Structures are given as C-alpha cells and as structure tokens.
Amino acid sequence: MSLAEAKIEARKAARVRRRAAHAADVGAGAGRLSELLAGHRGVPLSGYMPIQSEIDPIPAMAEAAAWGPVAIPVIEAEAEPLQFALWEPEMPLVDGPFGARIPQSPVFIRPEILIVPLLAFTREGSRLGYGGGFYDRTLQALRASGPVLAVGFAYAAQVAEALPFDPNDEPLDLLVTEREIISF
Numbered sequence: 001m002s003l004a005e006a007k008i009e010a011r012k013a014a015r016v017r018r019r020a021a022h023a024a025d026v027g028a029g030a031g032r033l034s035e036l037l038a039g040h041r042g043v044p045l046s047g048y049m050p051i052q053s054e055i056d057p058i059p060a061m062a063e064a065a066a067w068g069p070v071a072i073p074v075i076e077a078e079a080e081p082l083q084f085a086l087w088e089p090e091m092p093l094v095d096g097p098f099g100a101r102i103p104q105s106p107v108f109i110r111p112e113i114l115i116v117p118l119l120a121f122t123r124e125g126s127r128l129g130y131g132g133g134f135y136d137r138t139l140q141a142l143r144a145s146g147p148v149l150a151v152g153f154a155y156a157a158q159v160a161e162a163l164p165f166d167p168n169d170e171p172l173d174l175l176v177t178e179r180e181i182i183s184f
Ligand SMILES: Nc1nc2c(c(=O)[nH]1)N(C=O)[C@@H](CNc1ccc(C(=O)N[C@@H](CCC(=O)O)C(=O)O)cc1)CN2
Pocket: 048, 049, 050, 051, 054, 073, 074, 075, 082, 097, 098, 100, 117, 118, 129, 130, 131, 132, 133, 134, 135
C-alpha cells in the first residue's frame, strides 16, 4: 500500500471512531481544554469552529477570550498556510471553505497556541488531518518564525496505535482529550 492509500484507510477508520465518540459526547472536553489554557492566560491563541464530528472547543475559547486574543483558522489559498482571524463569542460569521465558519471581516493575528483539530493521533504526538496539509504548512511556518505550542484536541477514542507518516507531518506538543492532557 502506498503512503497516500495508507492515509486514506487510516482516515476512514478514524472517522468511524470519531463519529461514535461524538454521538456519546457529554461535553467534558472543553473543561479539560480550559484547564490547560488557564496556565497560559493572555497568550494569543487559535481555536476552531467545529465541523463534522469534531470535539467542540468553543466554551474554552469563549473563556480564553476574556483574557486575551482568540482567533479561528481561515483558508486563504490551497497549498498555503492557514491565516488566523480574531474571534469573539457571538460575532457574525459566514461559511468558509469546507463548511468551517469564518469572520465576516477578518482581522488577522499570529497565535502562539494552536488548538488543532484532527481525525486521529498517536501517544507519540503524530496527527492525521483531512489531507489538505493546512496545519502541517501552518505549524512549519509558525515554528520557523517564533514560539508556538501545538495542542491537539480530540476524543480519547481518536487514538491510533500507529499512523502513516510523511516527512511534512508536524508533531503535536500536547494533546487534550475529555479524559487527560498528554504532553509529548
Ligand atoms: N473545524 C475545522 N476548521 C478548519 C479546519 C479543520 O480541520 N477543522 N482546517 C484544517 O485544515 C481548515 C479547513 N480544511 C479542511 C480541509 C478538508 C476538509 C474536508 O472535509 N475534506 C473532505 C474531502 C474534501 C472535500 O469535501 O472536497 C473530507 O474530509 O471528506 C475539511 C476542512 C480550516 N478550518
């Protein structure tokens, strides 16, 4: 199996596990994320507007927004890093590419903490996304230009024993699930 085929298979398996976890979600994840973010108050951070069966970080983002700048990802172009637009609870949003909501009038910032959505993770800190390479490109660019903490946010059930690895894959620094905070 080629690497690309292995990633497709891993994504399929991960979607099944994530969907089941989402159906059973009682909302415990955002509390754990808040716990972690409380140690970094005022640091500019990026969350995300959940799509599909992603775990919901919005309550933790809303709390963090009381202390410092919070942003959400915006795709400016294919094969380019993501940009991050300032976000406030209840602000007007419009549909962006792939169904993720984005601000109507984006004001971009450089986050130092990225809450990263994912399909699957390993206990060694690898991550599998949707295959756009957006977070890989973004983390590579941010890591080259200054401090950044990549915090995966996922259901515990999204763990994989191993994931197909390509040299462009950027590792996570931390991972938060509804059960625990794992540092790599
Ligand atoms: N909530 C959230 N926002 C985000 C991301 C994300 O992963 N989650 N992104 C992180 O990159 C960017 C959006 N990128 C995405 C890339 C592909 C797909 C996706 O669903 N792809 C389809 C296949 C392609 C298609 O529909 O044409 C799929 O997964 O089946 C979703 C988001 C920016 N915003």
